[in-house]
Amino acid sequence: MEDYLITGMDQFDDPVVYFALFANWDPVTFEEAFKKPKWQEAMNDEIVAIERNNTWELIELPKGQKTIDVKWVYKTKLNEKGNVDKYKAHLVAKGYKQEFGVDYKEVFASVAQHDTIRLVIALATQNSWPIFQLDVKSVFLHGDLQEKVI
Template identity: 80%
Template sequence: MDAEIAAIEKNNTWELTDLPKGQKTIGVKWVYKKKLKENGEVDKFKARLVAKGYKQEFGVDYKEVFAPVARHDTIRLTIALAARNSWPIYQLDVKSAFLN
């Protein structure tokens, strides 16, 4: 939990503001996961702070939804272009991603 809070603070994810009149707050909750090694032993414990989006109502609390997800077709095309043009490919693991 400390690592997650540190990442949130480091990335300036939140900005404390006054709640607009007539609006309601959205709660948050901690989601815990246990990552296991191949042999079944505990590798590490992970914690994520998530918004309770299910408490929102479309058209009242929000008007659109945006989820940046790469389609498999796009990934295959990008890899094919890189292979054809001898471009290097790098992998990037994102520890904390935030939608602002």
């Protein structure tokens, strides 16, 4: 086991120390994030990626249509040793304000399910396959929608 990096609560004698060290300190509001240069840079990177990928275009609001507000979501990404790797800001639509059947017709979340991850790890272990993890930068900016988002 000395070849493996073990992280988790069992490393700490006092659970309070664990939660104090790994508590979520990410900003919740734009105003809070904008006070820190590292979050300003993360927001700028997101806007640049959105524009580079032609994710949106500005249009006139059609009569009778409502806009969908956006909000910033902030996340500090850690490396395998628990150190800060990068600060990530996502500009997301408040899709929960949309109405199914009116504003959209299907729902999809591209998140791996825990059962699938466990199966892949079990197969890799059984067959001595190496496991690699990667992050695709701005992957969610590449999807095309059939519906108009206003």
